[in-house]
Amino acid sequence: MIPVDLRLYGIIDPDRTAGRDPVELVRQVVAGGATLIQYRDKRADGRRQVELARALKEALRKTGVPLVINDRVDIALAAGADGVHLGQDDMHPTDARSLLGVNAIIGLTIKTPEQADALVRMPVDYGCIGGVFSTVSKHNPSAPIGLDGLAEAAARAKAAAGAPVGAIAGIDASNAEAVIAAGADGIAVISALFMAPHPRAEAQRLRNVVDRSLASRSIRS
């Protein structure tokens, strides 16, 4: 199992591009330092999702940056993506692992400490702590967990999974340092990258914040 690099995890949602081409945006944020890309699409039909996933995979081919697909294991398989990102209500990670094989990347959203603990029984390569701050990119019925909630969930998830743990929801350059200090191994971002006027420059800025924060966390510990 190759460790997944979560430092700057860009989630491209065709509904959150400010009208721009998703493939071109992904090229830009990867040039700026994104380390992992997720394609999330809650609206397009399957055929369109396969097409766009293939175009994204092609754009990433020589970058070394993996592509994971939100929810749909079949889209990942058809497009030759590197894996999937699953929510708690999506297909169980054990089933996804059976379909995708040992070399695929499987990530799981974690929203509670109990879900973090449950990672011990799951074949996942990374966790992503959700609902950290409030966000405009997704409707979250629960209250944000904040930095304290993140710290607890991240510690428990890392202990249970033995795998890196990212954080998502409302993360941008203003709070990324605190998120890393709280224990996240990287930040997952949608709007902060893909709605930004200059996605490549924003990716560079965020990646710099993350790298600096990881370095000072490693000095402290």
Add this chain to the structure above:
Amino acid sequence: MIPVDLRLYGIIDPDRTAGRDPVELVRQVVAGGATLIQYRDKRADGRRQVELARALKEALRKTGVPLVINDRVDIALAAGADGVHLGQDDMHPTDARSLLGVNAIIGLTIKTPEQADALVRMPVDYGCIGGVFSTVSKHNPSAPIGLDGLAEAAARAKAAAGAPVGAIAGIDASNAEAVIAAGADGIAVISALFMAPHPRAEAQRLRNVVDRSLASRSIRS
């Protein structure tokens, strides 16, 4: 390739059961003579779909009646279903065939004569002519094609696919005979079976109409 028996094709949608258990309803309609079952679910999350698909497959295990899943190839694979039913905007049948293998059943909805002709290039085991009459089970933006439209589409689909062709939308005991006479090899039904007060008896009645109509069509030809 084993020919698919489309004579009475029951489509179970958990939103169209009049509050009853989908698995029990499927048992009843199969006992009444359904020859193929499709699980269609546009609302449940992936994990729930896998669970229900597995329960349906288990209920069908000793009946010889295959189970296909609407749209989601990954759900079909995870649940060990026999194949998928695809719409024109779902994953392309060629991609689905690559993922499911040669022994899976792949069906495709056909709504225009052009889509019927295109079957010649597609690895599908059956076609299903959609939008025959008006229906309460699904929102159809196009006008119903009626019996004449069905006759043309069915003839072209059978010629192109070399496979059986069913019909769907608004079909019940009152019009099933005309649908078979127009060239369909069977009827696909949702409400007429699964909203019926007595699904098993209704399945018997519909199956009798279809069998009788197929027999008289075969005598005429």
